[in-house]
Amino acid sequence: MQRVTVSIITIGDELLIGQTIDTNSAWMAQELNKAGIWVQRRVAVGDVREAIWQALDEEAQQSDIILITGGLGPTADDITKPLLCDYFGGKLVVNQEALDNVIYLLEQVFKRPRLERNMKQAEVPDVCTVIQNKKGTAPGMWFEKEGKIFVSMPGVPHEMKGMMSDYVIPQLTRHFTLPVVLHRTLLTAGQGESMIAESLMDFEAALPENIKLAYLPSFGMVKLRLTTSGEDQATLEAALETKFQQLQGLVQEYLVSTEDAGMDVVVGKLLKTQGKTLSTAESCTGGYIAHLMTQTPGASDYFWGSIVSYDNSIKTNLLGVPASVLTGEGAPGAVSEEAVQQMVRGCLEKMGTDYALAVSGIMGPGGGTEEKPTGTVWMAAGNREKISTTRVKFPFDRKRNIEQTAVTALNFLRRFILENS
Amino acid sequence: MQRVTVSIITIGDELLIGQTIDTNSAWMAQELNKAGIWVQRRVAVGDVREAIWQALDEEAQQSDIILITGGLGPTADDITKPLLCDYFGGKLVVNQEALDNVIYLLEQVFKRPRLERNMKQAEVPDVCTVIQNKKGTAPGMWFEKEGKIFVSMPGVPHEMKGMMSDYVIPQLTRHFTLPVVLHRTLLTAGQGESMIAESLMDFEAALPENIKLAYLPSFGMVKLRLTTSGEDQATLEAALETKFQQLQGLVQEYLVSTEDAGMDVVVGKLLKTQGKTLSTAESCTGGYIAHLMTQTPGASDYFWGSIVSYDNSIKTNLLGVPASVLTGEGAPGAVSEEAVQQMVRGCLEKMGTDYALAVSGIMGPGGGTEEKPTGTVWMAAGNREKISTTRVKFPFDRKRNIEQTAVTALNFLRRFILENS
Numbered sequence: 001m002q003r004v005t006v007s008i009i010t011i012g013d014e015l016l017i018g019q020t021i022d023t024n025s026a027w028m029a030q031e032l033n034k035a036g037i038w039v040q041r042r043v044a045v046g047d048v049r050e051a052i053w054q055a056l057d058e059e060a061q062q063s064d065i066i067l068i069t070g071g072l073g074p075t076a077d078d079i080t081k082p083l084l085c086d087y088f089g090g091k092l093v094v095n096q097e098a099l100d101n102v103i104y105l106l107e108q109v110f111k112r113p114r115l116e117r118n119m120k121q122a123e124v125p126d127v128c129t130v131i132q133n134k135k136g137t138a139p140g141m142w143f144e145k146e147g148k149i150f151v152s153m154p155g156v157p158h159e160m161k162g163m164m165s166d167y168v169i170p171q172l173t174r175h176f177t178l179p180v181v182l183h184r185t186l187l188t189a190g191q192g193e194s195m196i197a198e199s200l201m202d203f204e205a206a207l208p209e210n211i212k213l214a215y216l217p218s219f220g221m222v223k224l225r226l227t228t229s230g231e232d233q234a235t236l237e238a239a240l241e242t243k244f245q246q247l248q249g250l251v252q253e254y255l256v257s258t259e260d261a262g263m264d265v266v267v268g269k270l271l272k273t274q275g276k277t278l279s280t281a282e283s284c285t286g287g288y289i290a291h292l293m294t295q296t297p298g299a300s301d302y303f304w305g306s307i308v309s310y311d312n313s314i315k316t317n318l319l320g321v322p323a324s325v326l327t328g329e330g331a332p333g334a335v336s337e338e339a340v341q342q343m344v345r346g347c348l349e350k351m352g353t354d355y356a357l358a359v360s361g362i363m364g365p366g367g368g369t370e371e372k373p374t375g376t377v378w379m380a381a382g383n384r385e386k387i388s389t390t391r392v393k394f395p396f397d398r399k400r401n402i403e404q405t406a407v408t409a410l411n412f413l414r415r416f417i418l419e420n421s
Numbered sequence: 422m423q424r425v426t427v428s429i430i431t432i433g434d435e436l437l438i439g440q441t442i443d444t445n446s447a448w449m450a451q452e453l454n455k456a457g458i459w460v461q462r463r464v465a466v467g468d469v470r471e472a473i474w475q476a477l478d479e480e481a482q483q484s485d486i487i488l489i490t491g492g493l494g495p496t497a498d499d500i501t502k503p504l505l506c507d508y509f510g511g512k513l514v515v516n517q518e519a520l521d522n523v524i525y526l527l528e529q530v531f532k533r534p535r536l537e538r539n540m541k542q543a544e545v546p547d548v549c550t551v552i553q554n555k556k557g558t559a560p561g562m563w564f565e566k567e568g569k570i571f572v573s574m575p576g577v578p579h580e581m582k583g584m585m586s587d588y589v590i591p592q593l594t595r596h597f598t599l600p601v602v603l604h605r606t607l608l609t610a611g612q613g614e615s616m617i618a619e620s621l622m623d624f625e626a627a628l629p630e631n632i633k634l635a636y637l638p639s640f641g642m643v644k645l646r647l648t649t650s651g652e653d654q655a656t657l658e659a660a661l662e663t664k665f666q667q668l669q670g671l672v673q674e675y676l677v678s679t680e681d682a683g684m685d686v687v688v689g690k691l692l693k694t695q696g697k698t699l700s701t702a703e704s705c706t707g708g709y710i711a712h713l714m715t716q717t718p719g720a721s722d723y724f725w726g727s728i729v730s731y732d733n734s735i736k737t738n739l740l741g742v743p744a745s746v747l748t749g750e751g752a753p754g755a756v757s758e759e760a761v762q763q764m765v766r767g768c769l770e771k772m773g774t775d776y777a778l779a780v781s782g783i784m785g786p787g788g789g790t791e792e793k794p795t796g797t798v799w800m801a802a803g804n805r806e807k808i809s810t811t812r813v814k815f816p817f818d819r820k821r822n823i824e825q826t827a828v829t830a831l832n833f834l835r836r837f838i839l840e841n842s
Contacts, residue, residue: 016460018450019637022443025465029439039437040472042465051461058479073614109816115619158818193494198536216440286715287708290729294707297786297819305735308711308727310720314772351735365718395530397579398718
């Protein structure tokens with residue numbers, strides 16, 4: 001079976017001047033992979049006719065499918081659509097369904113006046129199959145030329161995602177004979193990528209040709225993913241499962257989950273399974289743990305809330321941390337074991353949940369001292385019977401210190417729950 | 422003056438299978454732009470020797486500078502460095518300074534054993550200038566070939582950033598005669614991109630050749646940026662300032678700030694200038710507003726904390742929202758004007774701040790009703806004298822609804838502060 005390959009071309013000066021981070025490509029690659037299609041190149045070019053034309057030419061030589069995003073917005077420089085007309089040999093015509101959609105969205109959803117520039121978005125080359133856009137005013141376009149498929153979509157993430165899921169991937173699946181692709185992913189925390197790789201050297205060397213191991217590190221966690229592809233689903237599944245079991249055994253000390261999920265989802269599931277509730281008392285993370293826990297729909301089943309005590313007065317007045325702990329000669333201070341212990345106690349009392357998690361630390365860039373350098377964090381997890389604490393130190397910048405504190409604290413809570421239930 | 426151009430090549434299967442989002446390129450482009458260097462193409466390729474070689478060849482034909490990230494980690498497939506040796510005609514040798522750095526980092530910072538795979542990271546082609554990595558074990562490499570500059574850096578963001586700031590950009594600035602590039606950016610909120618573009622049509626048409634206007638929309642805000650480049654700083658500054666003043670006048674109804682800052686920074690500065698403090702009472706945003714407000718170092722001067730009342734019991738027990746408002750036949754419910762008004766009152770009382778901001782809504786995907794469809798949010802901003810409320814409705818997915826609610830609520834608070842002080 002031949003590998004079916006994709007090049008992604010993203011169009012837009014905003015990507016090249018660094019004003020926009022390209023999150024589309026990663027999502028597209030994931031969805032295409034699930035369908036057995038491989039992204040082999042990604043190219044970003046500006047709103048420049050020659051640059052776009054050249055990219056189309058080059059990528060058509062490399063890949064079976066060329067997916068294009070961007071260059072179609074109402075204030076785009078009107079380059080992409082005329083270019084696509086010329087490239088595929090057609091002329092711009094109004095697509096009635098797209099026009100109806102533009103009018104519907106402007107009048108009923110966005111409640112904005114009809115502007116000429118919006119109306120023009122319903123124009124498409126007469127040599128394409130139009131892909132309707134349920135979430136925005138710019139339609140997508142599907143072209144075929146010399147055996148290659150070209151699809152042009154808007155760069156707005158939710159518009160592109162809607163088109164990919166509803167139309168592009170189903171059509172590609174019909175068009176090509178695609179392999180079965182299977183992934184199994186597990187999540188580890190608390191061990192570095194190099195150390196894990198070291199302990200998995202023999203395992204990796206012994207993997208069969210069609211099973212690959214990938215290391216995916218992020219914020220104190222490393223995901224390990226086994227991927228296989230081929231023709232027979234049952235055979236592939238059995239071989240993958242054997243290796244996945246073996247892998248679990250090798251990393252069990254650091255294993256957090258055998259699902260492809262984030263730490264917040266793992267903790268949420270654990271709480272839900274136990275029928276228990278959680279609240280947080282956050283100082284240095286400023287609500288970020290609560291934000292992570294409430295990303296998932298239905299989180300209110302197990303996550304009740306948070307007291308973000310950024311100022312010391314809130315630690316004292318709402319969480320009952322004695323002022324003598326926080327300030328004064330020889331006091332332990334806000335970043336201390338005593339402070340986070342009392343934050344957990346106060347949180348449990350005020351919020352009435354089964355578990356509470358508290359963090360207090362110095363995220364930087366300033367605020368560190370010799371005794372408590374920047375990156376120092378005290379964490380406490382507890383229930384009505386017991387409170388456990390730990391002190392950690394992160395070496396990163398403010399943003400990453402906050403993210404890593406949140407994940408590490410949630411993992412600390414996870415272990416506390418498992419050990420105390 | 423000739424435009425000095427860059428191609429960015431990112432190497433790594435993790436980018437092509439969608440496991441990693443490329444945030445490096447945007448940062449690199451921003452920093453290069455400030456120095457008067459233009460990114461004209463970005464290409465992502467996998468850990469495949471032929472694909473990397475081809476990308477080097479192709480991009481060397483397009484750009485003056487080729488910046489390469491990724492493919493150098495301890496578990497990378499050992500492809501990039503041998504390839505660079507072959508491409509530039511050298512052999513791998515141990516760089517003593519890089520080796521000392523690897524040993525220092527492992528022993529003193531990461532506190533991990535010396536692994537062979539880490540030691541190998543100190544090997545570099547003998548035809549490059551080595552760029553020391555202060556934040557990680559993989560050194561960078563600077564090559565020159567046929568008048569083009571090639572720089573290979575690790576893909577880990579803070580390692581790459583350190584090298585770019587400390588070495589690569591200063592060296593490039595010395596190597597090329599670069600133009601002066603100036604930007605002026607302002608932030609608007611509450612008006613769509615199309616509508617703004619419509620009102621700026623004449624302004625845009627009348628801009629001189631060397632001043633460009635860019636629309637940068639995100640989450641209910643649109644940034645407008647004027648960019649100019651040329652040789653004489655004073656002339657450019659004067660021309661840009663005139664146009665920037667004109668632009669401000671044209672969008673003043675929606676103008677939030679004349680700085681290139683986020684809404685959280687604008688609100689933080691306003692509070693700091695007034696010497697006032699803020700706390701939040703968050704239901705549907707789950708702490709995300711507090712997280713935004715505490716991203717900035719020194720936020721504790723004006724942001725005191727938050728009560729995240731995800732569960733109704735917290736709204737009642739901590740914020741004093743009467744149970745009769747929240748539930749029961751004919752009750753307004755948690756997503757209501759009455760609820761957010763009381764949340765502000767409770768927040769002001771419990772937190773003791775000058776201002777409070779409260780939000781309660783339905784972020785989806787479920788939970789909507791005919792009367793209160795998914796995306797409905799009530800917001801309230803207040804001080805001890807007055808509370809203002811508003812109801813909005815967002816049409817997005819959960820993640821974006823949360824983000825847009827946070828920004829819209831902060832803008833609502835900003836207007837409240839300006840009107841009531």
